Amino acid sequence: MSEQHALQQALQQAGERLGCDKVIPHGYHVHYARHLLHWWHQPLRLLEIGIGGEDRELGGASLNMWHQVFEQAELYGLDIYPKQALDRPRLQTFVIDQGDPAALREFARQHGPFDVIIDDGSHRRSDQLASLFNLIEHVRPGGYYILEDYFTAYWPVYDGSTLARDFLDTPVRWLKQTIDIININNLLSEQVRRQVPNWKIDALHVYPGIAFIGKSHHSPPSEIPNEHFLLNQIELDELRYGIYKQLFFTHSRDPMQHLEALLEIKKWVDASIQTADEALKPKSS
Ligand SMILES: C[S@@+](CC[C@H](N)C(=O)[O-])C[C@H]1O[C@@H](n2cnc3c(N)ncnc32)[C@H](O)[C@@H]1O
Known part of the structure; x- marks a missing residue:
């Protein structure tokens, strides 16, 4: 069995036992096994926005899954509700609103950088964009900023829209714009380049329901010959x-x-x- 398949199985077994919806119904563990394999049995600094359970239950299914499977991981979880009952060695939780740029920046200054940041919080577009814009620079080269359930950008209940999808500022619009950002050095005019945030990224992997934005080690190349x-x-x-x-x-x-x-x-x-x-x-x- 390949290492990737072994990790996929480990995530599936832990996720099913802990009731993590990344495994059932979403099946995201297949993509996590592909992209996080590098950190299995290695030190990993992972931040997850959205711990689960809201104010009704303690939640923590995914943090518990990461904790069990990635035995060298340092885990950080953010939620608007207190979840300190989950805290233990290698796992800390914090009460932070993911739509609050100042709080996010201060948190990242104190605890970053991270290899992996996962946004599985409110799924509201303004919150998702506040987190993306303020946290992506705190992902290390070679790491990932991960957006879960980005399809909520099409649904009004999360402030999204199907009809106005190309006109609203949503995570899906920014996933599309990511192609411009990866190509920042192929954009012609300086004026346009200045309008594109330089997130220092060189990869975009979009799957049904989950997208991985890859941080680069080097400045993306320019193909402009002269x-x-x-x-x-x-x-x-x-x-x-x-x-x-x-x-x-x-x-x-x-x-x-x-x-x-x-x-x-x-x-x-x-x-x-x-x-x-x-x-x-x-x-x-
Ligand atoms: C889908 S659940 C997270 C599930 C968890 N990641 C898992 O896979 O087991 C979403 C969580 O986001 C939290 N949340 C909602 N709005 C938030 C916000 N503005 N900032 C941070 N967390 C928020 C909710 O309290 C809830 O616990």
């Missing part, structure tokens, strides 16, 4: 889309603002394509 190509491409981009630059910038700050303007752009793009098609049609004599 200065001449760069200037030429900036000029071409400006010629084609420069008149809409301010609009694009405003849209990337707040995608909801510009639905109307996007419709205008669509009309303009469709009209240009049609004009180009007309010009290519053979002339009848």
